[in-house]
Amino acid sequence: VNLDAQQAALARQAQLTKPHGALGRLEDLAIQLAGLQGTVTPSVKRVRIVIFAADHGIAADNVSAFPQEVTAQMVANMARGGAAISVLARALGAGIELIVLGSVVPIASDPRIRSEIIAPSTANFTQKAAMTDAQLRTALAVGRAAVARARGGGTQLFIGGEMGIGNTTAAAALACAYLNADPAQLVGPGTGIDSERLAHKRQLVAQALELHHHQFKDPFATLMCLGGFEIAAMTGAYIACAHSRLAILVDGFISTAAALAAQRLCPGIEHWMFAAHSSAEPGHRAMTDALGLTPLLDLGMRLGEGSGAALAVPILRHACLLQSEMATFAEAGVADGQ
Amino acid sequence: VNLDAQQAALARQAQLTKPHGALGRLEDLAIQLAGLQGTVTPSVKRVRIVIFAADHGIAADNVSAFPQEVTAQMVANMARGGAAISVLARALGAGIELIVLGSVVPIASDPRIRSEIIAPSTANFTQKAAMTDAQLRTALAVGRAAVARARGGGTQLFIGGEMGIGNTTAAAALACAYLNADPAQLVGPGTGIDSERLAHKRQLVAQALELHHHQFKDPFATLMCLGGFEIAAMTGAYIACAHSRLAILVDGFISTAAALAAQRLCPGIEHWMFAAHSSAEPGHRAMTDALGLTPLLDLGMRLGEGSGAALAVPILRHACLLQSEMATFAEAGVADGQ
Numbered sequence: 001v002n003l004d005a006q007q008a009a010l011a012r013q014a015q016l017t018k019p020h021g022a023l024g025r026l027e028d029l030a031i032q033l034a035g036l037q038g039t040v041t042p043s044v045k046r047v048r049i050v051i052f053a054a055d056h057g058i059a060a061d062n063v064s065a066f067p068q069e070v071t072a073q074m075v076a077n078m079a080r081g082g083a084a085i086s087v088l089a090r091a092l093g094a095g096i097e098l099i100v101l102g103s104v105v106p107i108a109s110d111p112r113i114r115s116e117i118i119a120p121s122t123a124n125f126t127q128k129a130a131m132t133d134a135q136l137r138t139a140l141a142v143g144r145a146a147v148a149r150a151r152g153g154g155t156q157l158f159i160g161g162e163m164g165i166g167n168t169t170a171a172a173a174l175a176c177a178y179l180n181a182d183p184a185q186l187v188g189p190g191t192g193i194d195s196e197r198l199a200h201k202r203q204l205v206a207q208a209l210e211l212h213h214h215q216f217k218d219p220f221a222t223l224m225c226l227g228g229f230e231i232a233a234m235t236g237a238y239i240a241c242a243h244s245r246l247a248i249l250v251d252g253f254i255s256t257a258a259a260l261a262a263q264r265l266c267p268g269i270e271h272w273m274f275a276a277h278s279s280a281e282p283g284h285r286a287m288t289d290a291l292g293l294t295p296l297l298d299l300g301m302r303l304g305e306g307s308g309a310a311l312a313v314p315i316l317r318h319a320c321l322l323q324s325e326m327a328t329f330a331e332a333g334v335a336d337g338q
Numbered sequence: 339v340n341l342d343a344q345q346a347a348l349a350r351q352a353q354l355t356k357p358h359g360a361l362g363r364l365e366d367l368a369i370q371l372a373g374l375q376g377t378v379t380p381s382v383k384r385v386r387i388v389i390f391a392a393d394h395g396i397a398a399d400n401v402s403a404f405p406q407e408v409t410a411q412m413v414a415n416m417a418r419g420g421a422a423i424s425v426l427a428r429a430l431g432a433g434i435e436l437i438v439l440g441s442v443v444p445i446a447s448d449p450r451i452r453s454e455i456i457a458p459s460t461a462n463f464t465q466k467a468a469m470t471d472a473q474l475r476t477a478l479a480v481g482r483a484a485v486a487r488a489r490g491g492g493t494q495l496f497i498g499g500e501m502g503i504g505n506t507t508a509a510a511a512l513a514c515a516y517l518n519a520d521p522a523q524l525v526g527p528g529t530g531i532d533s534e535r536l537a538h539k540r541q542l543v544a545q546a547l548e549l550h551h552h553q554f555k556d557p558f559a560t561l562m563c564l565g566g567f568e569i570a571a572m573t574g575a576y577i578a579c580a581h582s583r584l585a586i587l588v589d590g591f592i593s594t595a596a597a598l599a600a601q602r603l604c605p606g607i608e609h610w611m612f613a614a615h616s617s618a619e620p621g622h623r624a625m626t627d628a629l630g631l632t633p634l635l636d637l638g639m640r641l642g643e644g645s646g647a648a649l650a651v652p653i654l655r656h657a658c659l660l661q662s663e664m665a666t667f668a669e670a671g672v673a674d675g676q
Contacts, residue, residue, distance in 0.1 A: 019529035024638025065675035073672040082665025191357035300362025314652035327420025337403035
């Protein structure tokens with residue numbers, strides 16, 4: 001983080017034609033982005049959204065309102081431009097890349113979909129580790145490579161999105177393990193299951209935590225035991241963003257679990273992150289609190305795909321534009337406050 | 339409100355490729371806009387921002403951190419494109435109109451500024467009614483005419499903004515009168531005054547409430563006694579929006595006081611309003627609660643000018659785009675949830 005640029009941005013904010021502090025968090029965002037990008041007038045015009053999709057062994061235990069083939073169907077829908085994130089990426093003029101790391105059904109060959117299949121799905125983590133060591137390393141590398149491509153394209157803000165039936169269960173398990181919390185607090189209804197199936201989902205997470213708890217001192221092993229391929233790829237992507245000085249806009253519940261994994265693997269990288277929104281999923285708040293992030297939006301969203309992050313992009317963009325385009329008191333001939 | 343279109347929008351939301359309810363408030367916004375615009379696929383592409391500026395007699399009592407000539411200076415800054423709202427209007431591709439209803443210093447002739455001067459300022463409402471009956475009627479008509487011009491240009495969403503040194507004092511006095519509340523609860527620091535001057539500001543509002551309280555059964559007389567020309571013009575504009583079936587995005591503290599005045603004059607028109615953001619000004623919440631509106635953003639902003647409303651425009655736009663452009667389960671060949 002460039003403290004000189006941050007300081008210069010702070011000084012500029014005080015000169016702009018508005019009462020001091022009147023733009024609230026927009027001022028803080030511009031100042032923080034100035035520090036991350038090393039310039040007094042940061043920009044997040046060029047946004048890259050990378051969707052990581054994968055299937056989960058735990059889906060066999062009936063934890064979702066949707067059948068597992070929906071992962072592949074939704075990736076195809078994203079490729080054709082019909083998913084929520086497709087609509088939002090178009091509206092934002094953001095680049096979008098779709099990467100599939102695991103699918104229980106074949107993925108149709110499509111130039112808009114990048115196949116990086118590790119396995120049809122992770123293993124069911126109530127029975128064994130979700131991934132092998134090699135699978136986890138591959139998934140992390142897929143995320144790193146996506147960031148390298150984004151960086152090559154001049155991206156100024158990175159958004160990771162995900163698709164994977166069953167992945168709120170994996171994310172909740174990771175949250176419980178990293179935060180040493182009770183499944184009753186952090187496991188929620190995901191796509192919308194009834195209270196009976198929610199109790200079942202909590203029981204499965206408790207079972208997984210019991211099975212793997214001896215691994216939880218090691219953040220890498222924790223991710224291997226409980227994560228998903230898409231979550232691990234996002235974890236690798238976030239770490240690569242921080243290492244290549246690229247600001248991150250974190251989406252909702254699943255993305256924040258990946259952010260938490262990234263922070264446990266590389267403490268300090270949370271300074272490169274902005275939390276886009278408060279997910280309606282009940283366990284989300286505990287994770288953003290642990291990361292020291294305050295979500296920008298609270299619209300009751302719980303879709304994933306990076307959709308909440310996309311909604312927050314205009315806030316960051318407007319913060320940057322105000323910082324660079326507003327007139328100063330001197331330029332405008334406006335009397336400053338006393 | 340067109341209930342058929344609202345019902346059709348609700349039915350469409352259930353068909354879109356996402357878990358039911360997963361877009362949270364975005365779904366409600368799209369459905370509400372569908373009802374207001376009478377179409378299953380509403381749009382807020384064409385946004386009009388009208389800034390009403392005026393000076394206040396109460397400013398003589400030293401209630402602001404800024405000298406009174408700043409009203410005119412900031413209008414000139416807006417015309418040149420250097421104010422926060424100028425930057426945001428450009429970014430949104432929104433039309434902007436600047437109207438001055440009162441200024442203690444001469445307004446430079448500028449084709450970008452519409453002069454509708456009623457008087458240099460309102461009267462000091464601690465001594466007498468801020469406006470005469472005729473002045474209030476003129477101000478309301480200025481607002482109505484601005485909406486007629488916006489309507490003529492095909493506007494789909496109306497934003498009123500304001501500029502007027504001293505106008506948080508007038509807005510707080512109106513809030514106290516309409517809500518029968520104590521100045522200690524609803525009078526805040528505005529542009530940023532210290533606690534001593536805040537106590538003075540509260541005392542002035544209490545004095546005005548004492549002087550005019552016998553008028554508070556009549557919402558028109560209340561606005562005449564305590565309002566500002568720009569607040570009254572915005573009140574007239576909001577009423578005209580509802581009557582001409584145009585959705586309103588209400589900005590912060592001053593704008594919400596105008597919205598409250600409009601609702602007291604024409605109960606029911608609050609159904610045409612969206613609250614853009616929670617102002618940092620402490621009295622704002624009581625007014626949005628009274629109007630039954632839940633702000634979309636909470637970014638600690640307290641600038642006025644319509645800036646908070648401008649920040650919320652992308653949320654409404656994205657809600658509309660998702661409603662019209664997302665694929666349905668049938669179109670995408672995605673399995674629906676159980």
